[in-house]
Amino acid sequence: MEKKSIWKFGTREVVFAAIGAALYAVLTYALNFLQMPGTGNVTIRPAIVIPMFFGIAFGPVVGFITGFIGNILADLLSGYGFWFWWDLGNGIVGLIPGLFSAMIVDFKAGKSILWAELSVLLGSGLGMGLAALSERWVSGADMNTVLLANFLPAFLTDIANGLVLLPLLMVAFASVVHRSGRG
Amino acid sequence: MLVTWNYRYRNSPMDRIDPRARWIFSFAFLFSVTQTWNPLLLGLFFASALVWYSLGRTTWKETRRGWMLISIMLFSMIIVNTIITGGGAGGVVPEGGRLVWPEGFRLFGWQVNYGLTVERLWFAVSQLMRILGISLLFILIPYTMDSRAYGATFSKLGLPDRLAYVIELSFRFIPSLARSLSITLDAQRARAFELDQIKGGIVKKIGRIAPLLIPLTMNAILSSEDIANAMDLRGFGQRKRTWLYQLSYHWWDWVLIVFSALMLIGTTVLVQRFGMGPFAVPDWWYSLFSG
Numbered sequence: 001m002e003k004k005s006i007w008k009f010g011t012r013e014v015v016f017a018a019i020g021a022a023l024y025a026v027l028t029y030a031l032n033f034l035q036m037p038g039t040g041n042v043t044i045r046p047a048i049v050i051p052m053f054f055g056i057a058f059g060p061v062v063g064f065i066t067g068f069i070g071n072i073l074a075d076l077l078s079g080y081g082f083w084f085w086w087d088l089g090n091g092i093v094g095l096i097p098g099l100f101s102a103m104i105v106d107f108k109a110g111k112s113i114l115w116a117e118l119s120v121l122l123g124s125g126l127g128m129g130l131a132a133l134s135e136r137w138v139s140g141a142d143m144n145t146v147l148l149a150n151f152l153p154a155f156l157t158d159i160a161n162g163l164v165l166l167p168l169l170m171v172a173f174a175s176v177v178h179r180s181g182r183g
Numbered sequence: 184m185l186v187t188w189n190y191r192y193r194n195s196p197m198d199r200i201d202p203r204a205r206w207i208f209s210f211a212f213l214f215s216v217t218q219t220w221n222p223l224l225l226g227l228f229f230a231s232a233l234v235w236y237s238l239g240r241t242t243w244k245e246t247r248r249g250w251m252l253i254s255i256m257l258f259s260m261i262i263v264n265t266i267i268t269g270g271g272a273g274g275v276v277p278e279g280g281r282l283v284w285p286e287g288f289r290l291f292g293w294q295v296n297y298g299l300t301v302e303r304l305w306f307a308v309s310q311l312m313r314i315l316g317i318s319l320l321f322i323l324i325p326y327t328m329d330s331r332a333y334g335a336t337f338s339k340l341g342l343p344d345r346l347a348y349v350i351e352l353s354f355r356f357i358p359s360l361a362r363s364l365s366i367t368l369d370a371q372r373a374r375a376f377e378l379d380q381i382k383g384g385i386v387k388k389i390g391r392i393a394p395l396l397i398p399l400t401m402n403a404i405l406s407s408e409d410i411a412n413a414m415d416l417r418g419f420g421q422r423k424r425t426w427l428y429q430l431s432y433h434w435w436d437w438v439l440i441v442f443s444a445l446m447l448i449g450t451t452v453l454v455q456r457f458g459m460g461p462f463a464v465p466d467w468w469y470s471l472f473s474g
Binding site (some may be wrong): 009010011012014015016017018019021022023025026027030031044046047049050053057065069070073075076077078080082083084135137138139140141142144145149157160161164165168169172173176180 | 310
């Protein structure tokens with residue numbers, strides 16, 4: 001498969017970013033009822049794998065837009081309002097895997113999957129870290145609150161979703177690319 | 184699955200304000216209010232947020248879901264972290280202070296010595312004004328801003344056409360993807376796929392989503408290739424894009440934009456030059472707890 005510049009943003013990338021954002025929003029909205037066992041209001045949010053996967057498959061710009069706009073759309077659908085820093089955090093969750101996309105040639109190779117899993121850890125850490133830290137600035141929360149109430153629930157669910165679902169999507173995508181002859 | 188937008192035309196004052204002016208005001212408010220803990224400024228910001236919210240003419244029934252989320256956030260940040268544990272006040276409220284109950288109080292026959300200070304209690308009020316003020320502005324957006332306006336609004340605000348078109352396109356994809364989700368879910372249910380009552384731990388729950396997630400994502404990617412080809416054939420991105428949804432400023436939009444700029448500049452000057460940024464407790468608040 002021929003590798004292109006990861007920063008390219010042509011017509012295909014516009015459509016992939018739009019479809020990724022819409023997919024992320026619809027899945028988040030539809031699967032909101034899945035709650036983490038033992039918590040009051042933390043949803044499992046398996047849809048977070050969508051920006052990660054679109055980042056890995058189509059580059060950092062597509063990954064970022066999928067997470068950023070997808071989160072805005074999901075909040076608009078749910079009626080939760082507009083939370084810029086959390087939208088930005090979700091964008092970073094898609095952007096960081098996108099930076100690894102240049103290293104991934106064969107989507108079902110073990111090494112590619114390892115890179116992708118590493119990108120999940122980094123992306124979730126940075127993205128949710130930034131969003132949680134914004135609460136210090138916006139709400140005046142202290143570091144303990146930021147860490148325990150904001151960062152950890154979001155980070156842990158994001159990496160659990162990414163680590164489990166991203167390899168499955170990558171293997172499925174490899175088959176689709178192989179079968180359809182598209183890349 | 185039915186996916187609908189929360190927006191409807193209400194013939195409200197908010198419906199007459201240009202979306203660009205609304206975004207400019209909302210962000211100016213966010214960057215102004217987060218600069219200060221001064222009681223006077225926070226009170227003014229909170230009052231203006233209440234006025235702004237009332238312009239939307241939304242009902243409790245419509246916005247209930249969003250307010251539930253905000254209530255949970257306010258409860259954990261203010262009641263749990265600031266009032267009960269005191270952790271949330273760290274870094275803003277100085278150590279020490281005057282106790283609300285210096286002698287403690289009796290609860291069900293037990294003597295309770297609770298170290299809540301007057302300063303910490305005021306910080307909880309300040310947090311409430313700040314977070315609720317921001318929430319009042321931003322929770323209104325899904326209910327009062329037409330979904331057709333987003334692409335044109337951000338394009339006119341200076342976002343590159345391609346990015347603005349991503350917003351426009353993603354709005355259009357949502358109904359068809361929601362339909363695909365329903366079809367995929369029904370097809371998998373016919374194969375005994377169970378989504379509603381998944382038992383087990385978090386990893387098991389996540390794994391069980393795969394039969395729904397994978398076909399939906401792969402179908403979406405395959406169909407988007409065809410859409411991209413069709414767009415290329417029609418010369419997408421070759422010249423400046425025009426928008427079907429037309430926006431036009433009125434005099435009141437310009438008033439709002441000027442007000443937003445003055446609010447941001449004024450707050451910055453008051454905070455930087457006149458020291459109105461740090462946390463402070465008004466005297467009248469102390470007098471409530473004296474004696």
